[in-house]
Amino acid sequence: MKLLYIKGTCLILALLFFAVTSKAASNIPATKTDSSANIKTGSNTIKTGSSSDVKPVPNTSAKAANTDALPDTAWKPVRRLWGLTFGDFYYDAHADASNRGPETNYNSVPTYRNAFQFRRIYLGYDYDINRKFSVELLLSSEPSANTAVSGTTSISSSDNLVDNKMGFFIKLADFRTRNVWKGTDLVIGEQLTPLTVMLTEQIWGYRSVEKTIADLHKSNLYDLGAGLQGTFDPDTKNFGYDVLIANNSQSALLSAANANTGFYKIFYGDIYAKLLNKTLVFDLYADYVKTAPATVALGAQDHSMVKGFAAYTTPQITFGVEAYTQQIVNGVTNVTAGKVGENATVEAISIYSHGAITKDKLGFFARYDSYNPDNEFNAANVYTSNTNLAAYSPYTKEHFITAGLDFTPAKNVHFMPNIWFIQYEDLRDPTTTGYFPDSHVLVYRLTFFYQFGK
Numbered sequence: 001m002k003l004l005y006i007k008g009t010c011l012i013l014a015l016l017f018f019a020v021t022s023k024a025a026s027n028i029p030a031t032k033t034d035s036s037a038n039i040k041t042g043s044n045t046i047k048t049g050s051s052s053d054v055k056p057v058p059n060t061s062a063k064a065a066n067t068d069a070l071p072d073t074a075w076k077p078v079r080r081l082w083g084l085t086f087g088d089f090y091y092d093a094h095a096d097a098s099n100r101g102p103e104t105n106y107n108s109v110p111t112y113r114n115a116f117q118f119r120r121i122y123l124g125y126d127y128d129i130n131r132k133f134s135v136e137l138l139l140s141s142e143p144s145a146n147t148a149v150s151g152t153t154s155i156s157s158s159d160n161l162v163d164n165k166m167g168f169f170i171k172l173a174d175f176r177t178r179n180v181w182k183g184t185d186l187v188i189g190e191q192l193t194p195l196t197v198m199l200t201e202q203i204w205g206y207r208s209v210e211k212t213i214a215d216l217h218k219s220n221l222y223d224l225g226a227g228l229q230g231t232f233d234p235d236t237k238n239f240g241y242d243v244l245i246a247n248n249s250q251s252a253l254l255s256a257a258n259a260n261t262g263f264y265k266i267f268y269g270d271i272y273a274k275l276l277n278k279t280l281v282f283d284l285y286a287d288y289v290k291t292a293p294a295t296v297a298l299g300a301q302d303h304s305m306v307k308g309f310a311a312y313t314t315p316q317i318t319f320g321v322e323a324y325t326q327q328i329v330n331g332v333t334n335v336t337a338g339k340v341g342e343n344a345t346v347e348a349i350s351i352y353s354h355g356a357i358t359k360d361k362l363g364f365f366a367r368y369d370s371y372n373p374d375n376e377f378n379a380a381n382v383y384t385s386n387t388n389l390a391a392y393s394p395y396t397k398e399h400f401i402t403a404g405l406d407f408t409p410a411k412n413v414h415f416m417p418n419i420w421f422i423q424y425e426d427l428r429d430p431t432t433t434g435y436f437p438d439s440h441v442l443v444y445r446l447t448f449f450y451q452f453g454k
Contacts, residue, residue: 075131077127077128077130078126078127078128078134079126079127079128080125080126080453080454081123081124081125081453082122082123082124082125082126082451082452082453082454083121083122083123083124083451083452083453084120084121084122084449084450084451084452085118085120085121085122085448085449085450085451086118086119086120086207086208086447086448086449086450087116087117087118087119087120087447087448088116088117088119088445088446088447088448089114089115089116089117089445089446090106090114090115090117090145090420090443090444090445090446091112091113091114091443091444091445092106092109092110092111092112092113092114092145092441092442092443093111093112093442093443093444094111094440094441094442095109095110095111095441096424096439096440096441097436097439098424098436098439100393100396100424100436100439101396101398101422101424101441102390102391103216103217103218103391104216104422104441105119105144105145105146106145106146106420106441106443107144107146108146109145109146109441113145115145117143117145118141118143118166119142119143119144119208120140120141120142120208121140121141121166121168122138122139122140122171123138123139123168124136124137124138124139124172124453125137131178132177132178132179133175133176133177133178134175134176134178135173135174135175135176136172136173136174136176137170137172137173138170138171138172138173139168139169139170139171140168140169140171141166141167141168141169143166170190171190171222172189172190172191172192172222173189173190174187174188174189174190174191175187175188175189180228182234183230183231183232183233183234184228184229184230184231185228185229185230186226186227186228187226187227187228187229188225188226188227189224190222190223190224191222191223191224191225191227191244192221192222193220193221193222193223193244193246193268193287194227194242194243194244194268194269194270194285195214195215195219195220195221195268195285195287195307196211196212196214196215196221197221198229198242199270199272199281199283199309200212200283200309200311200320200322201215203281203311203313203318203320204320204322204352204354204367205318205354205365206354206365206367206406206416208414208416208447208449209365209402209404209416209418209420209447210367210400210402210420212322212350213322213324213348213349213350213369213371213400214285214305214307214322214324214348216369216400217346217348217371217391217392218389218390218391218392219287219305219326220246220248220250220266220268221250222250223244223246223247223248223249223250223266223268224246224247224249224250225244225245225246225247225265225266226244226245226246227242227243227244227245227246227268228241228242228243228244229241229242230242237274238273238274238275238278239271239272239273239274240271240272241269241270241271241272242268242269242270243267243268243269244267244268244269245265245266245267245268246265246266246268247265247266248264248265248266248289248291264289264290264291265289266287266288266289267287267288267289268285268286268287269285269286269287270283270284270285270286271283271284272284278313279312279313279314280310280311280312281309281310281311281312281313282308282309282310283307283308283309283310284306284307284308284309285305285306285307285308285309285324286304286305286306286307287304287305288302288303288304289302289303289304290302291303291387291388292388297339297341298330298333298341298386299329299330299341300329300330301328301329301330301331301386301387301388302329303326303327303328303329303331303387303389304326304327305324305325305326305327306324306325306326307322307323307324308322308323308324309321309322309323315356315359316355316356317353317354317355317356318352318353318354318355319352319353320350320351320352320353321349321350321351321352322349322350323347323348323349323350324346324347324348325345325346325347325348326345326346326348327343327344327345327346328343328344328345328346328387328389328392329343330342330343330386331343331344331374331385331386331387331392331394332344332374332383332384332385332386332387332394333383333384333386334381334382334383335381335382335383335384336380336381336382337381341386342376342383343376344373344374344376344377344387344394345374345375345376346371346372346373346374346375347371347372347375348369348370348371348372349369349370350367350368350369351367351368351369352365352366352367352368353365353366353367354366354406357405360408361407361408361409362405362406362407362408363405363406363408364403364404364405364406365402365403365404365406365416365418366402366403366404367400367401367402367403368399368400368401369398369399369400369401370398370399370400371397371398371399371400372397373392373393373394373395373396373397373427374394374427377394377395377427379427379428379429379432380429382428382432382433383395394427395426395427395428395434396424396425396426396427397424397425397426397427398422398423398424398425399422399423399425400421400422400423401419401421401422402418402419402420402421403418403419404416404417404418404419404445404447405417405418412450412451412452412454413449413450414447414448414449414450415446415447415448416445416446416447416448416449417445417446417447418445418447419442419443419444419445420441420442420443420444420445421440421441421442421443422440422441423438423439423440424436424438424439424440424441425438426438
């Protein structure tokens with residue numbers, strides 16, 4: 001009996017040893033004796049051994065059986081510090097004596113001024129908490145060439161501290177929950193709006209030269225709120241959407257007296273399609289916000305935008321067109337008609353092209369914008385502006401042109417000689433008080449751009 005017990009124990013131990021050693025052997029990867037030879041397949045390089053190597057056939061059944069036991073190494077968290085900078089050496093060859101165009105970089109800059117200038121400095125950090133959650137933080141400094149003082153202070157109107165040194169502000173600070181349902185992320189915090197950066201600005205491709213037309217005329221590029229960013233086809237990402245409800249405050253800390261503090265919210269949304277292997281792109285954007293309640297003198301105020309975009313884009317050549325109309329309810333008061341509130345309808349269009357002259361080394365870009373602040377403006381009337389759009393004036397029509405070359409000595413490093421031109425046209429009758437003759441601003445620039453960490 002004792003001998004039978006010993007034999008049985010030995011048999012069980014032998015079977016266990018065989019099972020363990022067999023499983024271990026099946027998980028030992030095949031080793032390579034020579035990694036000097038490479039096989040290129042498209043953009044991927046596969047390292048192989050020499051031609052005399054004989055490799056064992058992988059045990060696919062064993063791998064399949066052990067899939068659940070293997071650690072997940074496919075996902076690598078993004079935890080990166082990054083930044084970018086762009087600016088110019090500029091020469092202002094001609095300035096507008098009436099200082100129109102408060103939305104531009106060269107408002108109030110005198111003729112013949114020349115200087116080196118930063119126009120944007122970003123410092124950002126992206127952090128994946130895990131597969132589901134991530135956060136981003138972006139600090140921005142956005143100085144302009146306008147060094148006029150702000151109000152009665154000694155501080156420049158640009159993004160400067162009290163000692164007129166450049167300062168950073170928090171531009172983005174948001175928390176992302178991925179795949180709240182398949183293909184859709186929930187983003188909470190100070191985030192990009194659907195206006196331009198997530199699609200149309202990328203296709204324009206030259207933010208370092210100038211903003212897109214909707215961004216230039218001071219629609220919100222970022223805002224504090226909650227949004228959904230998603231695709232209808234998560235596997236191919238050819239059709240998607242973005243929606244956001246926010247404060248209409250961008251990064252400002254609003255006072256209690258401001259109508260946007262806890263009373264009104266702005267609604268943003270867009271849908272897009274990428275066709276023909278993503279070479280043909282369409283985007284439809286809209287927003288709406290109420291800005292002030294009705295008073296005895298003036299009805300309730302709000303403004304809304306509808307914007308369309310279409311582009312053909314390839315590495316060799318891109319053509320794009322972006323147009324919008326913006327309805328500003330009770331945006332102006334017709335003084336001539338007895339101080340009656342009237343709606344103002346903005347119409348704007350931007351047409352551009354850019355492409356490669358020498359692949360990855362030299363390119364070109366050109367763009368034309370037309371902006372009409374009120375397509376129902378009557379030159380015989382006198383108007384005052386009621387809107388809280390800071391740069392809005394019902395009087396001034398604009399035509400903008402830029403063109404230049406793009407020299408790229410290394411990836412993410414660009415030098416771009418270009419011209420920057422804007423024509424101002426006063427819509428009022430020349431006999432009206434405050435009328436200014438047509439004029440323009442012409443600036444010659446050597447623009448630089450560099451980015452790191454991305």
